[in-house]
Amino acid sequence: MLTKQKDDFAKWYNDVVLGADLAEYSPVKGCMIIKPYGYAIWENIQKAMDIEIKKLGASNAYFPLFIPEKFLKKESEHVEGFSPQVAWVTHGGNKKLQERLAIRPTSETIMYDVFKNWIQSYRDLPLKINQWANIVRWEMRPRLFLRTLEFLWQEGHTAHATKEEADEMAESALRMYQGFAQDWLGIYCVPGKKTEAEKFAGALYTLSVEALMKDGKALQMGTSHQLGQNFSKSFGIQFLDEKGRKNYVWQTSWGVSTRMIGGLVMAHGDDKGLILPPKIAPYQIVIIPISQDGLVKNHISKIEKSLKEIRFITDNRIQQTPGWKFNEWELRGVPLRIEIGPKEVKENKITFVLRNNLKRQTIDFKQFNPKKLLDSLQKELLAETKNFTEENTHQVKSYSEFKEIINKKGGFIRTYWCGDSKCEKKIQEETKATIRCIPMRQKNKNGRCIKCGKESKLEVFFAKAY
RNA sequence: CGGGGUGUAGUAUAAUGGUAGUACGCUGGCUUCGGGAGUCAGUGGCCUGGGUUCAACUCCCAGCACCCCGACCA
Numbered sequence: 284m285l286t287k288q289k290d291d292f293a294k295w296y297n298d299v300v301l302g303a304d305l306a307e308y309s310p311v312k313g314c315m316i317i318k319p320y321g322y323a324i325w326e327n328i329q330k331a332m333d334i335e336i337k338k339l340g341a342s343n344a345y346f347p348l349f350i351p352e353k354f355l356k357k358e359s360e361h362v363e364g365f366s367p368q369v370a371w372v373t374h375g376g377n378k379k380l381q382e383r384l385a386i387r388p389t390s391e392t393i394m395y396d397v398f399k400n401w402i403q404s405y406r407d408l409p410l411k412i413n414q415w416a417n418i419v420r421w422e423m424r425p426r427l428f429l430r431t432l433e434f435l436w437q438e439g440h441t442a443h444a445t446k447e448e449a450d451e452m453a454e455s456a457l458r459m460y461q462g463f464a465q466d467w468l469g470i471y472c473v474p475g476k477k478t479e480a481e482k483f484a485g486a487l488y489t490l491s492v493e494a495l496m497k498d499g500k501a502l503q504m505g506t507s508h509q510l511g512q513n514f515s516k517s518f519g520i521q522f523l524d525e526k527g528r529k530n531y532v533w534q535t536s537w538g539v540s541t542r543m544i545g546g547l548v549m550a551h552g553d554d555k556g557l558i559l560p561p562k563i564a565p566y567q568i569v570i571i572p573i574s575q576d577g578l579v580k581n582h583i584s585k586i587e588k589s590l591k592e593i594r595f596i597t598d599n600r601i602q603q604t605p606g607w608k609f610n611e612w613e614l615r616g617v618p619l620r621i622e623i624g625p626k627e628v629k630e631n632k633i634t635f636v637l638r639n640n641l642k643r644q645t646i647d648f649k650q651f652n653p654k655k656l657l658d659s660l661q662k663e664l665l666a667e668t669k670n671f672t673e674e675n676t677h678q679v680k681s682y683s684e685f686k687e688i689i690n691k692k693g694g695f696i697r698t699y700w701c702g703d704s705k706c707e708k709k710i711q712e713e714t715k716a717t718i719r720c721i722p723m724r725q726k727n728k729n730g731r732c733i734k735c736g737k738e739s740k741l742e743v744f745f746a747k748a749y
Numbered sequence: 750c751g752g753g754g755u756g757u758a759g760u761a762u763a764a765u766g767g768u769a770g771u772a773c774g775c776u777g778g779c780u781u782c783g784g785g786a787g788u789c790a791g792u793g794g795c796c797u798g799g800g801u802u803c804a805a806c807u808c809c810c811a812g813c814a815c816c817c818c819g820a821c822c823a
């Protein structure tokens with residue numbers, strides 16, 4: 284039986300991921316096997332997002348998995364940030380390599396080394412490359428989908444002539460991620476800027492979209508970096524402008540990972556298991572025959588034919604009872620279930636259950652409109668997460684209230700911060716909450732830093748994070 | 750890297766210093782099917798190395814692995 288969410292959220296999460304057959308542990312520490320059902324979700328994410336990425340003007344390419352050590356060392360902040368997490372290849376066959384090869388923790392350096400050749404003139408700009416790939420980061424404490432040593436992601440890398448253009452690019456990538464999380468995954472999120480302490484190693488600044496999970500912890504759903512000229516200067520990526528002057532390019536990079544699947548589980552799931560948004564569900568509908576007689580089969584094949592452009596599966600396994608299948612497909616999060624037995628056949632009806640409310644309804648077959656049902660479920664999921672996020676975004680009057688809420692309720696705390704990283708760090712040490720982001724929308728009112736009391740207009744979102 | 754835990758069948762677990770049991774799964778049969786069916790038969794297992802012992806899955810030591818909790822992080 285599934286652990287209850289409120290009893291032990293972490294255990295519930297593992298139970299769902301394993302039980303819904305999304306993934307399983309691998310023989311290799313900290314790595315996971317993404318099983319067909321979980322991978323199908325990733326494929327649907329890829330399919331939809333790839334279109335959005337191309338709308339941003341990026342083209343797909345593929346760069347090597349191995350990165351020469353000297354590349355990684357070129358940008359000092361970058362190497363410092365990543366070196367604790369890099370896996371190294373030291374031997375090729377039995378022969379020791381002259382220079383170690385890093386297994387990419389991210390591809391800035393291997394890409395930018397050739398960008399310097401690809402970019403000579405302002406006519407070569409902007410350059411926008413995207414890569415779907417696997418990444419290795421030697422994390423200390425792995426968790427299925429949320430933090431594994433190897434994970435799958437998409438990384439966009441662009442180069443621009445001006446800072447403004449790069450600013451705009453970083454922002455449109457972020458808006459794309461926000462739109463994707465909300466429209467496709469049904470997960471409401473807060474867009475904002477990271478603090479200096481939380482930004483990407485080597486970036487000018489980092490943007491992110493943050494979503495609240497059902498246990499009140501925040502999860503970063505996507506991130507976008509304005510890299511400034513940090514990398515172009517280390518890698519010598521220069522172009523001649525219209526007036527023949529040499530300039531360094533301004534760059535961005537942005538990515539989302541299979542972590543999003545973990546977000547899906549924790550943002551929508553309940554004590555019955557996963558709830559998948561119809562748009563990315565491998566199966567949008569499951570049809571369960573209540574009995575195996577020919578009339579039922581006929582009725583079902585009539586229904587199957589009416590399901591155009593809908594991903595569905597008919598669970599014909601005879602060794603399992605209907606009740607068993609109900610539980611199974613609820614655990615796996617299929618948005619809409621159809622039940623067909625002798626009753627439905629006799630009266631030409633259809634019985635269905637939506638995953639988010641589990642209420643059984645029987646209606647005339649003619650009135651059955653699955654697309655409409657799936658659409659409304661998709662919208663309800665977003666509305667629910669939006670509602671949840673708003674209900675769990677707290678205002679606080681004092682630091683003691685801050686601590687109280689972080690410890691007991693969780694959720695976001697929207698408050699003022701003086702901008703000093705010392706306050707940020709102290710709060711983290713004392714409460715484990717971090718500044719998830721400086722939200723895009725600022726009220727521009729006067730407030731006081733929740734920690735030191737200094738006057739500030741800067742509003743931030745605090746939360747415990749994954 | 751620190752703290753804790755666990756290694757027994759495909760999975761989850763139990764017991765025992767003297768030839769390993771249960772449940773689920775899997776295979777076959779019959780009966781079933783409107784919220785995790787019943788029955789009969791079958792299948793299948795002690796992480797590695799060393800020590801103690803007449804005898805080790807069990808006790809001791811070491812190793813390895815994995816999981817959980819923290820610091821690092823998408």
